Amino acid sequence: MGFDTDAIHAGEKPDLTGHPSGDVVVPIHLSSTFARRDVDSPTGGFEYSRSGNPTRFALEQKLAAIENARYGLAFSSGLAAETTICLSLLKDGDHVVAFDDLYGGTRRLFTKVFQERFGIEFSFVDARDPENVKEEIRNNTRLVWLESPTNPLVRLCDIEEIAGIAHDASAMVVVDNTFASPYFQQPIRFGADVVVHSTTKYINGHSDSVGGAVVTSDDILYRKLRFHQNAAGAILSPFDSFLVARGIKTLALRMERHEKNAFAIAQFLSGHEKVAAVHYPGLASHPQYALAQRQMTGFSGMLSFELKGRKTHVKKFLRNLHLFALAESLGGVESLIEHPATMTHASVPHAERKKVGVNDSLVRVSVGIENAEDLIADLDQAFGAL
Numbered sequence: 432m433g434f435d436t437d438a439i440h441a442g443e444k445p446d447l448t449g450h451p452s453g454d455v456v457v458p459i460h461l462s463s464t465f466a467r468r469d470v471d472s473p474t475g476g477f478e479y480s481r482s483g484n485p486t487r488f489a490l491e492q493k494l495a496a497i498e499n500a501r502y503g504l505a506f507s508s509g510l511a512a513e514t515t516i517c518l519s520l521l522k523d524g525d526h527v528v529a530f531d532d533l534y535g536g537t538r539r540l541f542t543k544v545f546q547e548r549f550g551i552e553f554s555f556v557d558a559r560d561p562e563n564v565k566e567e568i569r570n571n572t573r574l575v576w577l578e579s580p581t582n583p584l585v586r587l588c589d590i591e592e593i594a595g596i597a598h599d600a601s602a603m604v605v606v607d608n609t610f611a612s613p614y615f616q617q618p619i620r621f622g623a624d625v626v627v628h629s630t631t632k633y634i635n636g637h638s639d640s641v642g643g644a645v646v647t648s649d650d651i652l653y654r655k656l657r658f659h660q661n662a663a664g665a666i667l668s669p670f671d672s673f674l675v676a677r678g679i680k681t682l683a684l685r686m687e688r689h690e691k692n693a694f695a696i697a698q699f700l701s702g703h704e705k706v707a708a709v710h711y712p713g714l715a716s717h718p719q720y721a722l723a724q725r726q727m728t729g730f731s732g733m734l735s736f737e738l739k740g741r742k743t744h745v746k747k748f749l750r751n752l753h754l755f756a757l758a759e760s761l762g763g764v765e766s767l768i769e770h771p772a773t774m775t776h777a778s779v780p781h782a783e784r785k786k787v788g789v790n791d792s793l794v795r796v797s798v799g800i801e802n803a804e805d806l807i808a809d810l811d812q813a814f815g816a817l
């Protein structure tokens with residue numbers, strides 16, 4: 432089936448057997464527990480809502496379908512999903528190679544929790560060059576953790592080539608696919624073993640639910656992940672499961688518009704006298720434009736740019752905007768803008784930020800699905816008032 436068909440139908444076959452209400456939309460099953468006829472097995476397939484819930488299960492089937500994978504799991508946040516992956520696949524003494532330009536919270540989880548408290552080692556490398564990943568692989572490397580495009584510099588890495596390197600060393604590959612969304616990129620096609628999402632972003636898409644997803648096609652891995660999800664308990668609630676499933680139904684439409692608007696804004700910014708640099712993989716000037724065309728079917732709605740001038744300049748510019756809310760997060764229908772150095776990436780030490788290239792004049796934009804001309808006019812007046 433096509434992506435848009437799966438997004439609407441997967442997990443949501445109207446049930447005309449059993450209790451034939453004929454719901455076209457899977458209801459919100461709030462029950463925490465499920466009755467059975469006999470002691471031996473759960474009659475409807477469900478026992479207790481942490482272990483499995485019909486609304487969450489419907490969403491999990493949808494999540495798998497839109498990544499073209501076999502299994503999906505829904506979590507209470509993107510970081511809960513990441514934590515469960517680490518709990519399932521790593522132990523004391525293991526080593527992980529990770530892209531150095533990661534979501535700030537992911538880096539904090541790795542260094543402050545799993546490294547400091549649980550004896551797992553992390554090496555952060557510039558994965559734009561797969562050789563850098565290869566050089567860091569050790570005997571105890573169990574995992575290669577990638578994000579593409581990255582946050583906030585919108586850098587890419589070659590998933591297929593890196594998956595080859597990791598698999599040669601018997602390491603698994605996790606790709607955080609939050610920025611591209613499954614509509615524009617399906618990492619499992621390129622050899623990723625596990626895909627993780629913050630569904631808080633594009634997948635739910637309306638900035639009204641915090642959640643996470645893990646997707647895989649590997650049976651053994653799925654069983655491990657499911658075991659640890661149930662054991663640690665970071666599941667998505669029935670109401671949020673309903674919201675995320677509803678969001679997915681319009682993902683294709685939304686992503687098309689996010690991309691169209693982002694492209695228009697990237698072009699506007701590229702020609703602007705007050706802008707020093709624009710980072711957007713859909714621009715032919717992006718150093719990894721060729722890779723973006725090969726690995727993604729579109730360039731998504733995230734971009735960042737560097738303003739000329741000092742930090743006070745940036746602050747003034749952000750204050751001048753009317754349509755772009757100054758807020759963390761991304762991927763919702765409304766446009767958001769933020770300053771990574773003081774907001775999303777404040778938890779990354781200054782020296783690390785500088786090394787990666789997240790400087791004080793960098794601004795990140797999550798381009799919404801409003802009218803592009805209105806968005807550009809707002810940016811234009813904010814520049815004008817500087």
Ligand SMILES: *Cc1c(COP(=O)(O)O)cnc(C)c1O
Nearest residue numbers: 508509510534582609629631642
């Ligand atoms: C937001 C985000 C996360 C964390 O997800 P939460 O839902 O906030 O826990 C992880 N990775 C990326 C790329 C993100 O943007």
